[in-house]
Amino acid sequence: MDYQISKVVKGLAPSGIRAFFDLVLGMKDVISLGVGEPDFMTPWHVREEAIHSLEKGYTSYTSNKGMPELRKTITQFLHKRYGLNYNFDDEVLITVGVSEGLDLVMRALINPGDKVLIHQPCYVSYAPTVQLAGGTPVLIDTNASTDFKLTPQALEKACVKGCKILMLNYPCNPTGASYSKKELNALAQVIKKKDLIVVSDEVYDELTYDFDHTPLATLPGMRDRVVYMNGFSKAYAMTGFRIAWASGPAEIIAAMTKIHQYTMLCASITGQIAAIEALKHGQKPVQDMKREYNRRRRFVVEGLNELGLTCHMPQGAFYVFPSIQKTGMSSMDFAQNLLHEQKVALVPGIAFGTNAEGFVRISYASSYENLKEALERIAKFVKRDEA
Amino acid sequence: MEEILEILSKDARTTPAEIAKMVGKSESAVKTAIRKFEKNGTIVRYKTVIDSTKVKEAKNKVRALIEVSVSPQKNVGFDNVAERIYSFPEVTSCYLLSGAYDLLVIVEGEDLQTVSNFVAAKLSSMEAVRSTTTHFLLKKYKEDGYILEKKSKVKRLNISY
Numbered sequence A: 001m002d003y004q005i006s007k008v009v010k011g012l013a014p015s016g017i018r019a020f021f022d023l024v025l026g027m028k029d030v031i032s033l034g035v036g037e038p039d040f041m042t043p044w045h046v047r048e049e050a051i052h053s054l055e056k057g058y059t060s061y062t063s064n065k066g067m068p069e070l071r072k073t074i075t076q077f078l079h080k081r082y083g084l085n086y087n088f089d090d091e092v093l094i095t096v097g098v099s100e101g102l103d104l105v106m107r108a109l110i111n112p113g114d115k116v117l118i119h120q121p122c123y124v125s126y127a128p129t130v131q132l133a134g135g136t137p138v139l140i141d142t143n144a145s146t147d148f149k150l151t152p153q154a155l156e157k158a159c160v161k162g163c164k165i166l167m168l169n170y171p172c173n174p175t176g177a178s179y180s181k182k183e184l185n186a187l188a189q190v191i192k193k194k195d196l197i198v199v200s201d202e203v204y205d206e207l208t209y210d211f212d213h214t215p216l217a218t219l220p221g222m223r224d225r226v227v228y229m230n231g232f233s234k235a236y237a238m239t240g241f242r243i244a245w246a247s248g249p250a251e252i253i254a255a256m257t258k259i260h261q262y263t264m265l266c267a268s269i270t271g272q273i274a275a276i277e278a279l280k281h282g283q284k285p286v287q288d289m290k291r292e293y294n295r296r297r298r299f300v301v302e303g304l305n306e307l308g309l310t311c312h313m314p315q316g317a318f319y320v321f322p323s324i325q326k327t328g329m330s331s332m333d334f335a336q337n338l339l340h341e342q343k344v345a346l347v348p349g350i351a352f353g354t355n356a357e358g359f360v361r362i363s364y365a366s367s368y369e370n371l372k373e374a375l376e377r378i379a380k381f382v383k384r385d386e387a
Numbered sequence B: 001m002e003e004i005l006e007i008l009s010k011d012a013r014t015t016p017a018e019i020a021k022m023v024g025k026s027e028s029a030v031k032t033a034i035r036k037f038e039k040n041g042t043i044v045r046y047k048t049v050i051d052s053t054k055v056k057e058a059k060n061k062v063r064a065l066i067e068v069s070v071s072p073q074k075n076v077g078f079d080n081v082a083e084r085i086y087s088f089p090e091v092t093s094c095y096l097l098s099g100a101y102d103l104l105v106i107v108e109g110e111d112l113q114t115v116s117n118f119v120a121a122k123l124s125s126m127e128a129v130r131s132t133t134t135h136f137l138l139k140k141y142k143e144d145g146y147i148l149e150k151k152s153k154v155k156r157l158n159i160s161y
């Protein structure tokens, strides 16, 4: 039977990477540096709170927008942490991960034909969410010479007629690139000049190592044109709870809520209760994990550079994005051969953008023992190849 | 340089070269700092945490927590009594506490008999010791921050975006 699957869905980039993922998932005893989530378990006080809520019988729907207590806790936290002020009642929406928030914001904003600027290499769901919402992605290449940062010049040049939204992510998955306040200010000038709305995915904000993270929305003139996205997956090691939020201008949040109420109804109450606990009492575990990531970051970057797999020092998240060009292999061949010969898994750069060929993503959300062993195996692999 | 202590307290086998990479300092600077910590007694010693239930030949030692009430002595308070107690090699730990009793003494011995004898013959007979209450340890769940029972495996998928 011909199901006549949606043309839009058919048009989404076929994931050649999928086959590689399946290969990794089917293999035993792999040391994996290919994971996009923390290796830490959710702090116990958070898990305990979730268990307790189940015991007390909190198993119902919540309001569409999310529990008022969670939204209040979030707005108070943002005020204290960044001096960012949002009204909990109409400027915050609790979503099922930043993933859902991205889908909602694109569907809420995009009219047919609207263009969305996306810097690449980038997180894999940006372009598809734009396409599914009927928009057209306009890709801006970032490259190693600027540590994969989006520059104001590149943004201005790429911003052709019809561009309405900039999809910004910092610290960036997969490159670890982030921006100082000064660099953000320079981007903000172009954003204003080109009258762009910015969807700012700042889910790795707490994992910023060399300077304080600055939310774009805190800069002059930005609050009214930024949808700030953040969540609990990374900093609080809560990926499986699926809780995040979007905050921004009331009109945009209302439009997102409209879609959310029909398509999701609400995020899970257990996750929302756990998130309240995480924000209220979870700052020490966050800082402990951050210190640990920071040590691993330096350790891995040094180790890779010693092997001639050159990489810049990423400023945030838990990824390193080294060049493998000296091996002469494509990123996919490199990943596959390394997996077969040394049982080390990582993600080929090509998964994150057409311009990311020649690079691979290494995640240091993994124990020292693993990182050390993996680096030794990569060394064997690279050297054997040179011999 | 305090960070070095945090790293070593998690894994004392981490080499100065590795620590240097982790904290972004030179290897020689790290070595110097460690030597200083060792000299001034900040680093007391390096030890290995062993789950003795997994050691086949070793006879499992018996451990007891003993609450000791003492009469403090003139001028020296509790310190003198404590010293006389902790100097016994059978005593693995000794703490002065606030509350219902004074010293918490942890004693290890080959078997129940040895530990009981120690309490009766050595501890209780001391002049300054007014009374003791002995609790034998039945099972260890967690020690020094490590859960001994079962290691929970990381359950995440091996690859994801």
Ligand SMILES: Cc1ncc(COP(=O)(O)O)c(C=O)c1O
Pocket (backbone or CB within 6 Å): A036, A096, A097, A098, A099, A100, A123, A169, A172, A173, A201, A203, A231, A232, A233, A239, A242, A243, A244, B161
């Ligand atoms: C940049 C970025 N945004 C969003 C997400 C999705 O996060 P969530 O778990 O909140 O859906 C990820 C997850 O890997 C990510 O790396």
